[in-house]
Amino acid sequence: MSEISINRRGLMFVMSSPSGAGKTTLSRGLLETDAEIVMSVSATTRAPRPGEVDGKDYYFASVEEFGLMVNRREFLEHAKVFDNYYGTPKAPVEEALASGQDVLFDIDWQGTQQLKQNAGADVVSIFILPPSTQELERRLHSRAQDSAEVVASRMSKAADEMSHWAEYDYIIVNQDIAQSSAQIRAILDAERLKRPRQTGLDGFVKGLREGL
Ligand SMILES: Nc1nc2c(ncn2[C@@H]2O[C@H](COP(=O)(O)OP(=O)(O)O)[C@@H](O)[C@H]2O)c(=O)[nH]1
Ligand SMILES: Nc1ncnc2c1ncn2[C@@H]1O[C@H](COP(=O)(O)OP(=O)(O)O)[C@@H](O)[C@H]1O
DSSP: OOOOOOOOOOOEEEEEOSTTSSHHHHHHHHHHHOTTEEEOOOEESSOOOTTOOBTTTBEEOOHHHHHHHHHTTOEEEEEEETTEEEEEEHHHHHHHHHTTOEEEEEOOHHHHHHHHHHHGGGEEEEEEEOSOHHHHHHHHHHHOOSOHHHHHHHHHHHHHHHTTGGGSSEEEEOSSHHHHHHHHHHHHHHHHTOGGGOTTHHHHHHHHHHTO
């Protein structure tokens, strides 16, 4: 039997966490296993880490270039995080949603608030907590891509970021990657099934009733 597909409205799936709690790892896992969701690639003024690819991990921009994009209103949201600027380019998100895809955002609490203000009903937000402070520090060190100074600065800012946990729809404590991935999967599956998002239901049910 062929799979039934009912048209639905794309959703904006936001994941935030203090740096090092595991967002990047969890979002990569989701993208690899789900063809209906695409990542929003942000622009940033931060320097690329070893292995990061321009246009894939981020669009790396100078402060001047970033400022021009802000002036041209090219961002859906933007914010200063740590000592750098980050922003979500608007056009790719609008194109993906219009073509029926969901979009995954790895953005901070400031960006999440802005998205909720502009597109409330389409936003589903998850906050990811580390299982402990010691484990957060271990993960930041294990990533080994940032200097000791950067790790220390991110640890000191984790408390700030974590203070916004209650603004999110769902909270996941990321102890075990497989378990956290399964929890994220469950949230996405359930949110996709919400009645207002299944815009094709009217026609589908009409067809069913006419066939009786
Ligand atoms: N508001 C906003 N925050 C972003 C954006 N892109 C990344 N961030 C956040 O900026 C913070 C730092 O990101 P990054 O430098 O990649 O380090 P990470 O914390 O290890 O992922 C994280 O909290 C990200 O969620 C964006 O486009 N907008
Ligand atoms: N549940 C987990 N258990 C152990 N290590 C993890 C877990 N989740 C992520 N990590 C590791 O912690 C480090 C930071 O994870 P990352 O996904 O880069 O975090 P973030 O994107 O939130 O900064 C990486 O080395 C990653 O492999």
